[in-house]
Amino acid sequence: MADEPTPASKPSAVEVAKTASDYLRGDIARELADGAPGFGKPSIHLLKNHGTYQQDDRETRKSVDGKKSERQISFMIRTCVPGGKLSAEQLLAAIDMGDELGNGTIRLTTRQSIQHHGVVKGELKDFMQRVHANHLTTLAACGDVERNIMCCPAPLHANPVREAMQAKLDELARHLAPRTRAYYEIWLTNPDTGEQEKVAGGPEVIEPIYGPTYLPRKFKTAFALPEDNCTDVYANDLGFIVVHERGKILGYNVLAGGGMGVTPSAAKTFPALAKRLGFVPPEDVLAIAEAIVKVQRDFGNRSDRKVARLKYTIHTMGLENFRAKVEEYFGKPLAPCHPTDVHGFDDHIGWHEQGDGKFFYGFNVENGRIHDTGDFRLKTALRKILREIKPGVRITAHQSLLFTDLTVTDRERIAKILHDHGVKTSEEISTLRRWSMACVALPTCSLAVAESERVLPGLIDSLEPEVAKLGLAHDAFTLRMTGCPNACARPYNSDIGIVGRTLGKYTIFLGGRLLGDRLNEHYKDVVPFEELSKEIMAVLACYKAERKGGETLGDFCHRKGVAGVRTWADQWLAGARGHG
Numbered sequence: 001m002a003d004e005p006t007p008a009s010k011p012s013a014v015e016v017a018k019t020a021s022d023y024l025r026g027d028i029a030r031e032l033a034d035g036a037p038g039f040g041k042p043s044i045h046l047l048k049n050h051g052t053y054q055q056d057d058r059e060t061r062k063s064v065d066g067k068k069s070e071r072q073i074s075f076m077i078r079t080c081v082p083g084g085k086l087s088a089e090q091l092l093a094a095i096d097m098g099d100e101l102g103n104g105t106i107r108l109t110t111r112q113s114i115q116h117h118g119v120v121k122g123e124l125k126d127f128m129q130r131v132h133a134n135h136l137t138t139l140a141a142c143g144d145v146e147r148n149i150m151c152c153p154a155p156l157h158a159n160p161v162r163e164a165m166q167a168k169l170d171e172l173a174r175h176l177a178p179r180t181r182a183y184y185e186i187w188l189t190n191p192d193t194g195e196q197e198k199v200a201g202g203p204e205v206i207e208p209i210y211g212p213t214y215l216p217r218k219f220k221t222a223f224a225l226p227e228d229n230c231t232d233v234y235a236n237d238l239g240f241i242v243v244h245e246r247g248k249i250l251g252y253n254v255l256a257g258g259g260m261g262v263t264p265s266a267a268k269t270f271p272a273l274a275k276r277l278g279f280v281p282p283e284d285v286l287a288i289a290e291a292i293v294k295v296q297r298d299f300g301n302r303s304d305r306k307v308a309r310l311k312y313t314i315h316t317m318g319l320e321n322f323r324a325k326v327e328e329y330f331g332k333p334l335a336p337c338h339p340t341d342v343h344g345f346d347d348h349i350g351w352h353e354q355g356d357g358k359f360f361y362g363f364n365v366e367n368g369r370i371h372d373t374g375d376f377r378l379k380t381a382l383r384k385i386l387r388e389i390k391p392g393v394r395i396t397a398h399q400s401l402l403f404t405d406l407t408v409t410d411r412e413r414i415a416k417i418l419h420d421h422g423v424k425t426s427e428e429i430s431t432l433r434r435w436s437m438a439c440v441a442l443p444t445c446s447l448a449v450a451e452s453e454r455v456l457p458g459l460i461d462s463l464e465p466e467v468a469k470l471g472l473a474h475d476a477f478t479l480r481m482t483g484c485p486n487a488c489a490r491p492y493n494s495d496i497g498i499v500g501r502t503l504g505k506y507t508i509f510l511g512g513r514l515l516g517d518r519l520n521e522h523y524k525d526v527v528p529f530e531e532l533s534k535e536i537m538a539v540l541a542c543y544k545a546e547r548k549g550g551e552t553l554g555d556f557c558h559r560k561g562v563a564g565v566r567t568w569a570d571q572w573l574a575g576a577r578g579h580g
Contacts, residue, residue: 051138441483
């Protein structure tokens with residue numbers, strides 16, 4: 001009898017679904033028309049590669065006649081926006097789709113893309129077709145493929161390095177896009193004629209990079225400038241740091257193996273920063289990216305999705321063995337990394353000259369959520385700006401917007417529109433709020449164990465006056481919050497990371513930094529939400545009392561050590577309570 005596969009080598013359920021899917025087709029088309037509110041598990045796995053997650057709002061589950069509560073199924077859909085580059089018309093169309101087919105909001109993501117919530121199954125196909133008509137796609141916005149590729153969105157036209165970087169990103173995004181025609185067959189078929197949308201290419205092309213089972217897990221890539229790591233390049237599976245001199249790109253330092261997600265119950269999981277792998281000239285970017293993707297395809301763990309990211313492949317193989325395998329797939333040795341590394345970070349908020357006589361404006365969108373609520377009518381204000389001024393649009397890695405190609409007179413117009421709709425300008429928000437961000441979390445994310453997006457604004461509200469009293473109102477430090485350890489808002493390399501531990505309680509991490517090139521450390525666990533403000537203020541009081549000149553919060557915590565900060569802060573808290 002043939003040997004049975006061991007439990008360790010048995011493919012995961014997701015791998016089984018992909019293997020049987022015929023290049024991501026599966027039963028999606030049939031189930032799309034079956035009248036049920038949702039899909040079966042194999043299709044749910046496959047749908048992520050098409051850009052959508054099946055979800056339910058935990059707060060709207062219904063219980064009928066004492067029976068078990070019923071899930072109110074809807075779908076989150078994510079759109080690929082390479083480098084965050086959009087037109088005013090495209091963002092307007094996305095906002096309209098949120099109103100007409102979603103829950104009335106849209107969300108800008110930490111990967112420079114757009115996310116919609118609340119789309120029902122019967123409108124999925126209409127939604128995908130409208131995205132396609134908007135000259136965008138949801139294909140590979142999620143799933144076990146290359147996700148939306150990031151780079152600095154700032155439109156500095158006098159800088160040929162930035163333009164060349166964006167062009168290289170666009171080229172790589174096309175190269176690593178899945179080539180299955182399943183997406184077009186399922187979503188872009190004309191319901192009246194049965195004809196598919198005309199697309200480049202002929203008959204089915206077998207996936208030359210991904211193969212029939214695609215990657216073992218999601219794969220994220222970013223480009224960064226040494227002077228501006230606004231994309232958190234070290235947090236990605238694959239990173240390219242531009243090496244440039246006198247306005248010309250010499251090449252790229254290649255990084256591999258970054259990733260934030262952790263499973264607390266599995267000690268084998270960990271956050272990781274990408275490791276410096278080698279240097280390539282510009283013409284080799286596509287080839288080295290393909291080689292790294294293929295190594296991950298062939299050697300990544302397909303049995304245990306908890307350890308299936310590239311960081312675990314490198315950890316298992318060892319960095320030198322991994323590099324040797326990449327060189328084998330690449331077809332030649334990798335040159336050593338250039339000494340260049342990241343040394344600056346700019347979120348591009350506020351007014352800036354573009355270098356072509358025009359301006360761009362970085363507008364802070366708190367946690368990326370575009371909505372109208374009460375007197376705060378951000379969605380309506382943005383519609384007016386997009387329709388009347390017609391700026392170019394960029395999405396940042398901090399969930400905010402850049403309005404580009406503006407004139408001097410647009411400054412007052414934009415400020416007036418925002419104020420007329422109860423929205424503050426970027427100049428009117430605190431530094432603390434500007435550098436904070438949160439994941440979606442409850443009630444729709446199935447992985448969330450605690451609140452994040454809905455409670456971070458209130459936490460900032462409570463911190464702002466106290467931070468001002470300490471004289472730290474203008475200190476820039478990243479505060480990132482997530483509803484679970486999967487870390488969609490990149491909390492593990494921030495100055496202060498707040499990670500959902502269980503309902504209403506969080507783990508605090510300290511000692512990362514704005515540059516994103518250092519992981520933070522565990523500070524306190526199972527902290528009730530109501531205690532977060534006091535705990536953070538104690539840390540900041542320690543920072544104010546003992547920092548050295550010019551030292552950032554993250555650098556201070558790293559130098560003093562989290563144990564030292566904890567001892568000082570606990571004494572401060574005891575004194576504060578004693579005087580309360």
